[in-house]
Amino acid sequence: xxxxxxxxxxxxxxxxxxxxxxxxxxxxxxxxxxxxxxxxxxxxxxxxxxxxxxxxxxxxxxxxxxxxxxxxxxxxxxxxxxxxxxxxxxxxxxxxxxxxxxxxxxxxxxxxxxxxxxxxxxxxxxxxxxxxxxxxxxxxxxxxxxxxxxxxxxxxxxxxxxxxxxxxxxxxxxxxxxxxxxxxxxxxxxxxxxxxxxxxxxxxxxxxxxxxxxxxxxxxxxxxxxxxxxxxxxxxxxxxxxxxxxxxxxxxxxxxxxxxxxxxxxxxxxxxxxxxxxxxxxxxxxxxxxxxxxxxxxxxxxxxxxxxxxxxxxxxxxxxxxxxxxxxxxxxxxxxxxxxxxxxxxxxxxxxxxxxxxxxxxxxxxxxxxxxxxxxxxxxxxxxxxxxxxxxxxxxxxxxxxxxxxxxxxxxxxxxxxxxxxxxxxxxxxxxxxxxxxxxxxxxxxxxxxxxxxxxxxxxxxxxxxxxxxxxxxxxxxxxxxxxxxxxxxxxxxxxxxxxxxxxxxxxxxxxxxxxxxxxxxxxxxxxxxxxxxxxxxxxxxxxxxxxxxxxxxxxxxxxxxxxxxxxxxxxxxxxxxxxxxxxxxxxxxxxxxxxxxxxxxxxxxxxxxxxxxxxxxxxxxxxxxxxxxxxxxxxxxxxxxxxxxxxxxxxxxxxxxxxxxxxxxxxxxxxxxxxxxxxxxxxxxxxxxxxxxxxxxxxxxxxxxxxxxxxxxxxxxxxxxxxxxxxxxxxxxxxxxxxxxxxxxxxxxxxxxxxxxxxxxxxxxxxxxxxxxxxxxxxxxxxxxxxxxxxxxxxxxxxxxxxxxxxxxxxxxxxxxxxxxxxxxxxxxxxxxxxxxxxxxxxxxxxxxxxxxxxxxxxxxxxxxxxxxxxxxxxxxxxxxxxxxxxxxxxxxxxxxxxxxxxxxxxxxxxxxxxxxxxxxxxxxxxxxxxxxxxxxxxxxxxxxxxxxxxxxxxxxxxxxxxxxxxxxxxxxxxxxxxxxxxxxxxxxx
Numbered sequence: 001x002x003x004x005x006x007x008x009x010x011x012x013x014x015x016x017x018x019x020x021x022x023x024x025x026x027x028x029x030x031x032x033x034x035x036x037x038x039x040x041x042x043x044x045x046x047x048x049x050x051x052x053x054x055x056x057x058x059x060x061x062x063x064x065x066x067x068x069x070x071x072x073x074x075x076x077x078x079x080x081x082x083x084x085x086x087x088x089x090x091x092x093x094x095x096x097x098x099x100x101x102x103x104x105x106x107x108x109x110x111x112x113x114x115x116x117x118x119x120x121x122x123x124x125x126x127x128x129x130x131x132x133x134x135x136x137x138x139x140x141x142x143x144x145x146x147x148x149x150x151x152x153x154x155x156x157x158x159x160x161x162x163x164x165x166x167x168x169x170x171x172x173x174x175x176x177x178x179x180x181x182x183x184x185x186x187x188x189x190x191x192x193x194x195x196x197x198x199x200x201x202x203x204x205x206x207x208x209x210x211x212x213x214x215x216x217x218x219x220x221x222x223x224x225x226x227x228x229x230x231x232x233x234x235x236x237x238x239x240x241x242x243x244x245x246x247x248x249x250x251x252x253x254x255x256x257x258x259x260x261x262x263x264x265x266x267x268x269x270x271x272x273x274x275x276x277x278x279x280x281x282x283x284x285x286x287x288x289x290x291x292x293x294x295x296x297x298x299x300x301x302x303x304x305x306x307x308x309x310x311x312x313x314x315x316x317x318x319x320x321x322x323x324x325x326x327x328x329x330x331x332x333x334x335x336x337x338x339x340x341x342x343x344x345x346x347x348x349x350x351x352x353x354x355x356x357x358x359x360x361x362x363x364x365x366x367x368x369x370x371x372x373x374x375x376x377x378x379x380x381x382x383x384x385x386x387x388x389x390x391x392x393x394x395x396x397x398x399x400x401x402x403x404x405x406x407x408x409x410x411x412x413x414x415x416x417x418x419x420x421x422x423x424x425x426x427x428x429x430x431x432x433x434x435x436x437x438x439x440x441x442x443x444x445x446x447x448x449x450x451x452x453x454x455x456x457x458x459x460x461x462x463x464x465x466x467x468x469x470x471x472x473x474x475x476x477x478x479x480x481x482x483x484x485x486x487x488x489x490x491x492x493x494x495x496x497x498x499x500x501x502x503x504x505x506x507x508x509x510x511x512x513x514x515x516x517x518x519x520x521x522x523x524x525x526x527x528x529x530x531x532x533x534x535x536x537x538x539x540x541x542x543x544x545x546x547x548x549x550x551x552x553x554x555x556x557x558x559x560x561x562x563x564x565x566x567x568x569x570x571x572x573x574x575x576x577x578x579x580x581x582x583x584x585x586x587x588x589x590x591x592x593x594x595x596x597x598x599x600x601x602x603x604x605x606x607x608x609x610x611x612x613x614x615x616x617x618x619x620x621x622x623x624x625x626x627x628x629x630x631x632x633x634x635x636x637x638x639x640x641x642x643x644x645x646x647x648x649x650x651x652x653x654x655x656x657x658x659x660x661x662x663x664x665x666x667x668x669x670x671x672x673x674x675x676x677x678x679x680x681x682x683x684x685x686x687x688x689x690x691x692x693x694x695x696x697x698x699x700x701x702x703x704x705x706x707x708x709x710x711x712x713x714x715x716x717x718x719x720x721x722x723x724x725x726x727x728x729x730x731x732x733x734x735x736x737x738x739x740x741x742x743x744x745x746x747x748x749x750x751x752x753x754x755x756x757x758x759x760x761x762x763x764x765x766x767x768x769x770x771x772x773x774x775x776x777x778x779x780x781x782x783x784x785x786x787x788x789x790x791x792x793x794x795x796x797x798x799x800x801x802x803x804x805x806x807x808x809x810x811x812x813x814x815x816x817x818x819x820x821x822x823x824x825x826x827x828x829x830x831x832x833x834x835x836x837x838x839x840x841x842x843x844x845x846x847x848x849x850x851x852x853x854x855x856x857x858x859x860x861x862x863x864x865x866x867x868x869x870x871x872x873x874x875x876x877x878x879x880x881x882x883x884x885x886x887x888x889x890x891x892x893x894x895x896x897x898x899x900x901x902x903x904x905x906x907x908x909x910x911x912x913x914x915x916x917x918x919x920x921x922x923x924x925x926x927x928x929x930x931x932x933x934x935x936x937x938x939x940x941x942x943x944x945x946x947x948x949x950x951x952x953x954x955x956x957x958x959x960x961x962x963x964x965x966x967x968x969x970x971x972x973x974x975x976x977x978x979x980x981x982x983x984x985x986x987x988x989x990x991x
Contacts, residue, residue, distance in 0.1 A: 005047045009134060009177045012099045012393055014400035017145020018154040022407040023209035023228070025153065025355035027286045031118060031201040035169065039110040041066035043080045046356040047103045047174055054138035060109050063357030067542060068197060069130070071190035071323045072106050080106070083540055084189040085554035087563040090181070090378035091189060096386055097178035104175040106192060106346045112169065112199065114162050121201035124162050126169070127155045129355070130195030134177035148179035151351035151373040152404040178922040181388060182397065185350040185375045185422065187316055187567070188538060190894070195354060206283040211410050212276060213443060216291040216304050221263035221287065225278070227255055233280040240276045240289070264528050265304045266290025266413045268344045269610040271365030279817035288362060289411030292934055294444055299526040301445070301497040303416060306608055306640070309521055310367055310499055311589040312345030313338060313571065320551060320574045321539040335364050336673035338535070341586040342680065347501060348532040350375050351825070352405050354394050361414040364673055368414040369447055369531070372405045372433070374398070374421025390427025398429040399436055406440055417459070420448040431456040441541040449501045460493045463502040464968040467516045473498050474524025474818025492919070505967035506581050507569035508742030508886050512865030512962035513972050514588040522606070527962040532585065533967065538567040539887050544943040551575070551887050565742070568887040569966070580860040580869070587682065587869040592665040596681035600645045601663065605638040613637040615680065618664045619649045624657040625855045625874030632665070638902040640667065651687050658688040658899070660872050684871055693916055696820050697813055699788045707782035711789060711810055712817045719782035719791045725911055725990040728845060732821065732838035734795045734806050735954055737772040738891040739936035740764035740986035746965035755863070762965070766831040771797020773934055787812045802828045821984045823957065829979040834891070836982045837924070837956035839932070843870065847905040849951040851878045852928050856898035863894060865961035866974040870896060879951060882928050889939045894959055896925040902991065903928070903953065909991030916985035918957070924984050927954040957982035
């Protein structure tokens with residue numbers, strides 16, 4: 001019997017007995033009953049023979065209970081196995097189509113009553129919307145069929161097997177099967193019945209399937225209906241009450257397009273939907289129709305005649321407790337959050353989502369690239385040898401997947417492109433999928449990134465191309481290597497619209513250079529934007545040994561093979577908290593662009609189809625961050641793609657303070673995704689009077705000293721600061737190290753034409769090799785005058801001849817205590833530096849430093865290549881709010897260009913720091929943390945950070961950029977921090 005099981009789980013067929021053709025997920029008034037809820041469950045470590053667990057008389061009273069939908073590895077606190085995370089690797093031997101005998105298998109059983117009024121139904125259908133990975137179904141002991149395709153819907157006709165009263169449904173689910181080779185998406189492997197199970201009464205003369213193609217052209221709409229029904233279902237009536245349409249067709253042959261004048265088009269910005277019903281005597285199906293026409297014209301991707309820019313996210317279905325189990329309330333808020341951050345597009349990576357999500361996308365407004373449930377990335381390990389994509393034996397499985405994808409979701413106006421899948425190599429099976437889609441749906445193009453030669457996809461798509469390469473593609477691409485294309489193939493690709501199906505890998509702190517990519521999109525019309533990888537971290541809520549909750553990633557469940565925290569690469573953390581990277585993204589893709597030209601504001605509407613009538617434009621003037629005036633700009637409605645010039649509002653310029661004008665474009669009325677007043681776009685104008693900066697007062701009569709003295713609020717012993725304003729303080733010490741970000745640790749991206757990095761070697765590895773995380777100091781000299789202290793130190797690392805000379809000058813003048821630190825590197829440094837800063841340690845004592853108030857850039861953290869979301873103003877935050885709880889601790893919390901900083905303890909200011917610009921007008925930034933960079937770098941999870949007894953204040957003259965090298969390009973050359981001389985000037989006073 002074991003051999004029978006092995007043959008079954010290794011069968012290449014997509015299943016036996018599921019109804020074909022697949023059909024749409026319809027909103028019907030035909031009776032249905034959810035079978036969601038508690039099921040009896042047992043788990044076997046390997047696939048047992050079918051045995052006798054399916055018959056109605058089987059005793060399952062000793063089994064456990066488990067909810068459906070759910071993943072069994074997320075139930076029972078580890079009693080049913082544990083999740084596995086891999087990105088590319090298969091968690092089983094690469095031996096297609098076979099899988100190991102150690103194949104966790106879940107058996108499910110439940111009873112259900114068949115309603116008495118269903119006895120008149122022509123058919124009873126059992127529907128599964130998602131089961132991972134292969135399952136078999138019995139009803140009342142009768143074997144009904146089997147199916148694979150985890151994120152796809154499968155229906156079974158159970159009419160001969162059901163009976164009035166009590167019935168038993170049994171389902172056997174195998175974690176591994178031949179289908180697993182086609183489902184190697186970058187996500188957790190989570191077996192089980194994880195989507196809805198529904199029993200449906202199909203009436204005689206009902207409507208089996210419906211497709212309402214709804215096009216738009218110059219104010220006119222056209223519905224092209226495709227109705228699948230028995231001839232006895234006719235006459236059939238289509239009604240669109242809001243449009244005054246009622247069309248009756250007596251027979252299937254009569255069904256014809258319906259032309260409608262005066263319709264409003266659907267777009268992601270104005271998702272206008274019309275309720276339409278299609279009825280027979282036995283059934284009414286309700287659809288929400290959006291009129292839009294998708295076309296490719298030359299190298300332009302157009303909807304309703306206008307070019308689309310995809311400001312998009314790759315979106316997995318993931319939740320820290322439910323996994324891929326759908327929750328509509330959470331999903332609606334998730335999409336609303338996207339809208340609030342100016343996201344207008346979703347790529348459903350890498351499978352169809354729960355069908356209800358697409359209803360929400362229609363309603364809220366998104367351009368959707370709907371992806372098939374297909375990825376074979378693990379075959380990269382063997383040079384793509386044996387890849388199913390080019391093996392005709394797998395063709396039926398490939399075609400079944402794409403058919404079920406398209407048929408289920410074909411009615412959604414939000415879907416503007418079909419994607420064959422992701423990272424499955426290339427081959428004849430993908431070409432066959434594309435041919436099927438083109439024949440079935442002429443109204444939507446086909447996407448597949450791996451079609452590098454342009455044989456069967458309609459758009460040219462790439463992952464993680466650098467900014468210079470993307471610019472080349474935006475021009476004519478003639479200098480771009482098109483991944484093995486012949487000249488003819490390359491020429492063909494250059495005629496197509498281009499999109500980045502993945503870019504700006506959002507792992508940990510980052511990504512950088514979002515603004516560079518977006519600038520290209522608005523410069524070169526062929527570039528249509530792209531989809532950030534990705535929307536959300538996939539952390540699974542777990543508990544540390546001491547009970548502390550945390551978000552687990554690969555390796556935290558003792559997987560045999562795993563890909564670590566590579567699954568934590570979202571713009572939103574696992575607990576729904578937006579990252580600074582998402583705030584940066586919002587600012588970069590904002591739909592309104594402001595430019596300042598003399599005494600005018602030039603306002604440009606970058607939207608696809610919406611004018612600005614739904615917006616108000618507010619302004620405010622601040623002096624050193626304090627509000628002095630505000631109002632509303634009178635702006636006429638600006639058409640999509642248009643511009644308007646309006647005068648600047650009155651600006652009162654301060655003599656002794658910085659003067660800033662801030663403009664906000666806000667919603668005039670609330671929407672389904674944001675309240676009135678929600679800010680879509682922001683810009684600032686600096687109108688400050690430039691004030692001279694006094695140089696350091698020259699000191700004379702220097703004499704050698706033991707460095708023990710008091711200067712105002714500062715006390716020194718042996719040349720080292722020990723107290724400030726009566727508080728214990730240590731430092732400042734030179735800090736060149738930061739706890740490496742995921743991008744600092746990355747090696748995947750190319751190193752652009754600069755010395756910003758080394759190909760194949762992470763920056764973090766170079767920093768550790770240079771000893772930047774273990775610097776030591778040798779005090780060279782200490783000198784003093786009556787009102788000043790000067791120290792010179794040489795800083796270097798063990799086994800390194802490279803060094804940095806640090807001269808610190810403390811002095812008293814009429815404005816209090818000033819510190820000037822000059823930092824001078826030696827020659828011979830072979831790598832970029834993570835930062836150039838000085839760090840003060842502030843021990844807790846009776847009143848720990850627990851917060852900050854500052855005037856500078858904020859409120860979010862910012863770095864050289866991620867600074868567009870920052871604005872100049874006054875801000876405050878606790879020490880914990882200043883940092884981001886990335887799943888793997890790393891550099892976080894830097895605020896740029898600080899002018900004044902107040903450190904607080906329990907709401908009381910204890911120290912004040914004012915910065916002075918250097919000779920080039922540059923001001924330092926600051927980081928306030930409860931841990932040193934070295935401590936942070938040692939922790940793999942937040943709960944592993946040591947108990948802190950001090951706050952750490954770092955003032956940085958410069959920081960290295962972030963880049964996207966965890967899976968993408970390195971830091972751009974202009975944002976790479978090379979060893980260089982810098983000066984930091986501070987004035988420090990008591991709170």
